[in-house]
Amino acid sequence: MSRTAIIPGSFDPVTLGHLDIITxxxxxxxxxxxxxxxxxxxxxxxxxxxxxxLLKESTSSLENVEVDSFNGLLIDYVKEKNANAIIKGLRAVSDFEYELQMASINRKLDENVETFFMMTNNQFSYLSSSIVKEVAKYGAPVNDLVSPPVEKALRKKFSERI
Structure with missing residues (x-):
């Protein structure tokens, strides 16, 4: 049996913390x-x-990674993709509280789907997409927070807004 996991998120934008969990x-x-x-x-x-x-560009070296999108309930999407697991990255205890609720309802909706919590690498524990956008908005360097394609896209996006 193939082991397929879904890593869901808004990824606006994808950060090095996200890429750590994906990798x-x-x-x-x-x-x-x-x-x-x-x-x-x-x-x-x-x-x-x-x-x-941006996710495709940032994960292009990972042969077993696909990128997609979905609407609606995650558990329905997991079933549609014939996946048997969900991976959620955690940075802090506050992430765990929310994700535990989500994992519990997903388990209630389909007991055959497991949720795996993966702690982020310590070097990314402070990192969020919101922080990256705030830093990039003011022109500060983000090259150690995101992949090169994302950095380029952020610079372009914020130069268009000026």
Whole structure:
């Protein structure tokens, strides 16, 4: 049986912390599907299509990683993709509290899908997409926070807004 895991998120934009979780997950599972959630409650900087492209560029060296997007319930998407696991990256205890609730409801909806929590590398524990956008907005360097394609896209996006 193939071990397929979904790594869901908004990835607006994908950070080195996200890429750390994706890379480590790709070592454990046969197939990883990184899926961009179309969250109607957020006002994203990048479109779904832009985020997908940035993820593809940033994960191109990982042969068992695919990039996709979804709407609706994660558990429905997991079933649609014939996956058997969800990977969630955790930075702090506050992440765990929320993710535990999500894992519990997903388990209630389908007891055959496991959620795996992966602690982020310590060097990325402070990192979030929101922080990256704030730093980039003011022209500060982000090359140690995101991949080169994302850095370029951020610079372009913020130069367009001036």
């Amino acid at each position: 480590r997950g790709a070592k454990v599972f046969d197939r990883i599907i990184v899926s961009v959630l179309n969250n109607q409650h957020k006002n994203p900087l990048f479109t779904i299509e832009e985020r997908i492209e």
